[in-house]
Amino acid sequence: MWLQMGNIALGIWLMVAPAVLPSTVPGATVDRIAGPLAIWLGVLAFRGVTRPFRALNVLTGMFLAIAPWVVPNTGPLILGSVLPGWAIIVLSIPRGVVRERTGGGWWTIIRPDLIAHTPED
Amino acid sequence: MHPLYRPEQTAGNTPPGWSYNPSAWRERWPLLVLAVIGLLAALYTALAQVGVFATMWDPFFGSASSYAVTHSEISRLLPIPDGVIGVVGYVCDLVFGALGGERRWRDHPWVVLLFALVILALGIVSLVLTILQGTVIGSWCTVCLVSAAVSTIILGMGIGESLASLQYLSRVRLETGGAEVWRALWGGAHPRAERPTGRGVGTGGVAVTD
Numbered sequence: 001m002w003l004q005m006g007n008i009a010l011g012i013w014l015m016v017a018p019a020v021l022p023s024t025v026p027g028a029t030v031d032r033i034a035g036p037l038a039i040w041l042g043v044l045a046f047r048g049v050t051r052p053f054r055a056l057n058v059l060t061g062m063f064l065a066i067a068p069w070v071v072p073n074t075g076p077l078i079l080g081s082v083l084p085g086w087a088i089i090v091l092s093i094p095r096g097v098v099r100e101r102t103g104g105g106w107w108t109i110i111r112p113d114l115i116a117h118t119p120e121d
Numbered sequence: 122m123h124p125l126y127r128p129e130q131t132a133g134n135t136p137p138g139w140s141y142n143p144s145a146w147r148e149r150w151p152l153l154v155l156a157v158i159g160l161l162a163a164l165y166t167a168l169a170q171v172g173v174f175a176t177m178w179d180p181f182f183g184s185a186s187s188y189a190v191t192h193s194e195i196s197r198l199l200p201i202p203d204g205v206i207g208v209v210g211y212v213c214d215l216v217f218g219a220l221g222g223e224r225r226w227r228d229h230p231w232v233v234l235l236f237a238l239v240i241l242a243l244g245i246v247s248l249v250l251t252i253l254q255g256t257v258i259g260s261w262c263t264v265c266l267v268s269a270a271v272s273t274i275i276l277g278m279g280i281g282e283s284l285a286s287l288q289y290l291s292r293v294r295l296e297t298g299g300a301e302v303w304r305a306l307w308g309g310a311h312p313r314a315e316r317p318t319g320r321g322v323g324t325g326g327v328a329v330t331d
Contacts, residue, residue, distance in 0.1 A: 028255075032252065032255030032256050033252050033255075033256060035255075036248055036251040036252050036255070037248065037252070040244070040273055043273045043274055043276070043277040044244075044273075044276060044277045044280070045277075046277050047278065047281055049281030049284060050281055099140070100141055101138060101139055102138070102139055102140075102284060102285075103136055103137055103139050103284070103285065103288050104138055104288070105284075106284060108288050108291060109287045109291055112288070112292050113295060
């Protein structure tokens with residue numbers, strides 16, 4: 001939950017960053033694609049039942065780790081985008097605390113014989 | 122006993138193997154409150170788009186910025202303004218969020234799955250529109266962002282309920298070889314499928330060590 005809060009905060013920063021740092025249009029576009037995506041996936045993975053979907057934010061982070069370098073960009077906005085990108089990757093890998101049990105999770109839709117027999121993830 | 126299966130906690134309306142009931146009103150009423158907020162935001166946007174209001178309230182980006190968003194080409198991609206589609210979406214959200222009781226994950230799986238589809242569609246459209254505001258349109262609209270935030274929170278809080286229904290339908294498929302899944306989707310009774318299946322569960326809901 002706290003890890004996803006971090007992703008949401010970083011996503012908000014990315015939406016704001018092009019307005020507060022010197023930026024180029026392509027550099028701003030990268031942040032304004034990745035920012036809403038990081039927030040959306042952070043909210044989706046907020047609760048225990050949907051926590052596995054946090055893995056998708058690793059892709060958001062990888063996009064942010066690469067794309068700001070390859071478009072015409074300013075130094076401050078590269079730093080202000082790539083560092084949050086790496087942080088999103090780091091925050092999206094650990095599962096965090098999940099107290100709820102949800103009948104074995106989403107894999108059980110494909111393998112109903114595993115219901116209530118698999119560790120929940 | 123399997124450490125993750127505690128039969129005493131799967132009594133009542135709670136799905137087997139769950140530590141809470143995703144169809145309980147305490148789970149669902151916050152979603153309905155959020156849907157009302159989203160409905161009001163979409164209604165206000167739609168009325169501005171059809172010309173009832175000349176300007177939109179926007180304390181952060183200014184009315185001109187909101188106007189640029191709500192009268193952009195993207196907002197007119199379909200024959201009707203996107204705000205009207207938002208109104209329809211939130212009404213569906215309210216209807217399918219409110220229908221059924223605290224056992225609807227099992228008694229009315231079709232309602233739960235339709236609700237999941239509605240909130241997923243609203244959530245995805247909100248994400249795409251928010252990205253387009255920042256990239257293609259180049260202007261922001263506070264009311265639109267409020268609606269997008271509300272849709273996203275509803276999706277994140279509400280989509281988990283569909284897992285309970287999907288697991289139930291999966292159990293019906295396993296128990297009946299697929300013959301009864303269609304009937305179960307519309308609310309047919311399947312007392313056996315209410316319990317977890319598989320090696321670790323004996324009769325009467327008593328778990329057997331495996």
